[in-house]
Amino acid sequence: xxxxxxxxxxxGVTVRAVRHYHQRGxxxxxxxxxxxxxxxxxxxVIDLIRIKTLAEAGVPLAxxxxxxxxxxxxxxxxxxxxxxSLRDQIRELKARRRRVTELxxxxxxxxxxEIAAYIANLRAAGVSERGVRMERDAWIMLAASYxxxxxxxxxxxxxxxxxxxxxxxxxxxxxxxxxxVDDPRLDxxxxxxxxxxxxxxxxxxxQADGLRMEKVLSAEEQALFTQYVNDYSPAWMRLxxxxxxxxxxxxx
Amino acid sequence: xxxxxxxxxxxGVTVRAVRHYHQRGxxxxxxxxxxxxxxxxxxxVIDLIRIKTLAEAGVPLAxxxxxxxxxxxxxxxxxxxxxxSLRDQIRELKARRRRVTELxxxxxxxxxxEIAAYIANLRAAGVSERGVRMERDAWIMLAASYxxxxxxxxxxxxxxxxxxxxxxxxxxxxxxxxxxVDDPRLDxxxxxxxxxxxxxxxxxxxQADGLRMEKVLSAEEQALFTQYVNDYSPAWMRLxxxxxxxxxxxxx
DNA sequence: GCTTGACCTTGACGCTGGGTCAACCTCCCA
DNA sequence: TGGGAGGTTGACCCAGCGTCAAGGTCAAGC
Numbered sequence: 001x002x003x004x005x006x007x008x009x010x011x012g013v014t015v016r017a018v019r020h021y022h023q024r025g026x027x028x029x030x031x032x033x034x035x036x037x038x039x040x041x042x043x044x045v046i047d048l049i050r051i052k053t054l055a056e057a058g059v060p061l062a063x064x065x066x067x068x069x070x071x072x073x074x075x076x077x078x079x080x081x082x083x084x085s086l087r088d089q090i091r092e093l094k095a096r097r098r099r100v101t102e103l104x105x106x107x108x109x110x111x112x113x114e115i116a117a118y119i120a121n122l123r124a125a126g127v128s129e130r131g132v133r134m135e136r137d138a139w140i141m142l143a144a145s146y147x148x149x150x151x152x153x154x155x156x157x158x159x160x161x162x163x164x165x166x167x168x169x170x171x172x173x174x175x176x177x178x179x180x181v182d183d184p185r186l187d188x189x190x191x192x193x194x195x196x197x198x199x200x201x202x203x204x205x206x207q208a209d210g211l212r213m214e215k216v217l218s219a220e221e222q223a224l225f226t227q228y229v230n231d232y233s234p235a236w237m238r239l240x241x242x243x244x245x246x247x248x249x250x251x252x
Numbered sequence: 253x254x255x256x257x258x259x260x261x262x263x264g265v266t267v268r269a270v271r272h273y274h275q276r277g278x279x280x281x282x283x284x285x286x287x288x289x290x291x292x293x294x295x296x297v298i299d300l301i302r303i304k305t306l307a308e309a310g311v312p313l314a315x316x317x318x319x320x321x322x323x324x325x326x327x328x329x330x331x332x333x334x335x336x337s338l339r340d341q342i343r344e345l346k347a348r349r350r351r352v353t354e355l356x357x358x359x360x361x362x363x364x365x366e367i368a369a370y371i372a373n374l375r376a377a378g379v380s381e382r383g384v385r386m387e388r389d390a391w392i393m394l395a396a397s398y399x400x401x402x403x404x405x406x407x408x409x410x411x412x413x414x415x416x417x418x419x420x421x422x423x424x425x426x427x428x429x430x431x432x433v434d435d436p437r438l439d440x441x442x443x444x445x446x447x448x449x450x451x452x453x454x455x456x457x458x459q460a461d462g463l464r465m466e467k468v469l470s471a472e473e474q475a476l477f478t479q480y481v482n483d484y485s486p487a488w489m490r491l492x493x494x495x496x497x498x499x500x501x502x503x504x
Numbered sequence: 505g506c507t508t509g510a511c512c513t514t515g516a517c518g519c520t521g522g523g524t525c526a527a528c529c530t531c532c533c534a
Numbered sequence: 535t536g537g538g539a540g541g542t543t544g545a546c547c548c549a550g551c552g553t554c555a556a557g558g559t560c561a562a563g564c
Contacts (some may be wrong), residue, residue: 002396005511010396015512020551035559037512042389045396049361057352061550076356086349090342097338100309104328109301137294144254144262144297257540267541272522287530289541313521 001039011048018048026051026065057082058089107136114151115139118158125167131174138225169196181234190242197247253291263300270300278303278317309334310341359388366403367391370410377419383426386483421448433486442494449499 008015021027027047030038047068054064059082067078102109107116119139123132143150160166169192176189226240260267273279279299282290299320306316311334319330354361359368371391375384395402412418421444428441478492 002393003511006396010399014551016551016553019514024550035512037559042392045392046362050355053348053351053355053361055550057348072356079352079355082352083349086345086352090345090349093338093342093345096305096309097335097342099305100331100334100338103302103305103331104324109305110298140294140297141254144258147262255541266522268522268524271543276521287541289530307521 001033001041002045004038004040007040007044007048011045011052013048013052021048021051021061024061024065026061026068054082057086110140111136111143112151112154114158115143115154118154118161121158121161122170125161126171127174128177131177134231169193176235176239177231177233179235181238183235186235186239186242190239190246193239193243194246194250197243198250253285253293254297256290256292259292259296259300263297263304265300265304273300273303273313276313276317278313278320306334309338362392363388363395364403364406366410367395367406370406370413373410373413374422377413378423379426380429383429421445428487428491429483429485431487433490435487438487438491438494442491442498445491445495446498446502449495450502 002010004018005015008018018027022029027044030040030044033039050068051064054067055061059067063078067075070078099109107119111119119132119136122135123129127135139150139154142153161170172189173193176183176186179186254262256270257267260270270279274281279296282292282296285291302320303316306319307313311319315330319327322330351361359371363371371384371388374387375381379387391402391406394405413422424441425445428435428438431438
């Protein structure tokens with residue numbers, strides 16, 4: 001007859017676990033010897049190995065209790081099911097491995113594919129790291145706020161970026177961040193921006209509302225973005241003024 | 253700015269989890285709006301995704317806290333280590349799958365290979381299921397009590413079993429379990445057993461003590477086994493008497 | 505016979521990573 | 535103006551044991 005630690009050692013569990021299984025009613029309490037020690041027979045070894053094997057497979061103790069009482073058919077069915085769940089867990093772990101290794105690098109983790117692609121294109125087009133980071137953060141907020149619309153908007157922007165003139169404009173705008181507030185190039189840039197703005201207004205009617213960011217975002221949100229985007233760049237703030245003048249001028 | 257549930261939904265965790273991370277100091281408490289609601293920015297999304305990814309990989313929250321504060325090198329090293337542990341977990345899960353599917357059948361799970369082989373040989377030799385089960389249980393107890401010696405003993409027994417005469421004797425002994433107590437074949441069997449016993453005594457000197465079960469087991473343990481093995485078979489009990497007579501007779 | 509150290513007993517609290525109330529406040533929309 | 539959805543803190547609850555605490559018991563050596 002085995003003592004509790006012999007039993008536990010042989011099966012490869014702790015003494016505490018064996019007592020826990022007794023408490024839970026999973027493993028029947030064995031006879032005691034004259035001094036109150038538990039004494040185990042071979043059946044206890046078999047039972048405990050079953051319990052351990054199932055528990056390690058992630059089966060909750062309550063379920064194990066049922067299973068030990070079940071007939072062979074139901075037991076086999078349950079084993080199949082557990083096996084399936086183990087297979088799922090293995091797939092999950094593999095996916096997690098991938099995600100963990102991606103942790104150190106890249107935006108894939110934070111953004112839907114379309115948006116990540118847009119960000120990658122910005123970087124490829126020569127936009128500064130500061131600019132890319134700003135865009136990324138803005139898109140994270142957009143994606144979180146409008147999970148289904150944001151990827152479509154990004155796809156649209158991606159299409160825009162395929163046009164060389166727009167790409168060039170975008171890069172110039174990015175550079176302007178560091179220009180002096182009285183840099184003469186700001187005027188030319190403001191012209192371009194005002195023209196683009198007018199064009200966008202004309203196009204606005206042609207598209208479904210859901211496709212246009214400006215229709216969905218509240219004025220408050222747009223203001224927030226503008227403020228956020230302006231960061232702290234005197235040149236950009238000046239640019240905003242210049243564009244506003246031009247737009248107003250053409251409207252009156 | 254995102255509310256807590258927008259943040260949680262986007263990242264794919266529960267609101268409760270986010271608050272838990274705040275409590276643990278994992279995720280910095282963000283600004284509150286005028287009514288006390290938490291408001292999150294893009295950095296929070298990034299941080300939370302990091303936390304979630306690591307937590308899902310099984311990294312304890314305390315460790316995640318360190319990691320988020322660590323520099324890129326130490327972070328990369330930790331990620332490697334975590335990846336390794338994930339790989340180990342995958343191997344473990346695969347092993348568990350195997351063990352779970354073996355649960356329904358076989359003695360492999362309960363016994364070292366040598367002993368399982370011996371049991372299989374007994375069954376192949378034609379020993380009854382009752383007899384096999386008895387042997388199995390006895391060997392479980394032996395293996396649990398003498399983890400390193402038991403497999404060697406089993407190997408020895410396995411060699412014995414290769415001898416046709418012994419194999420035959422063993423099967424006959426197994427059958428005798430169900431004989432009537434006055435079956436005349438018991439006398440012949442007792443002769444064989446007494447002869448074998450004498451032979452074993454002569455051989456005893458030739459072997460290292462560790463190899464001989466009888467030298468290691470205490471008298472108490474042997475008595476227990478005898479009692480257990482005799483089960484409740486009048487024929488076997490009678491057989492014990494007959495053998496004892498013969499052995500004593502030859503000793504005097 | 506006595507000590508010592510390894511084991512045994514029951515009972516109770518602790519830990520992780522949150523889930524799940526409760527009781528209340530706030531926002532937004534019809 | 536009301537109601538439902540969503541926010542706030544605080545508190546207790548869960549599995550599956552680990553880990554004391556406060557002893558009783560066994561085997562061995564002196």
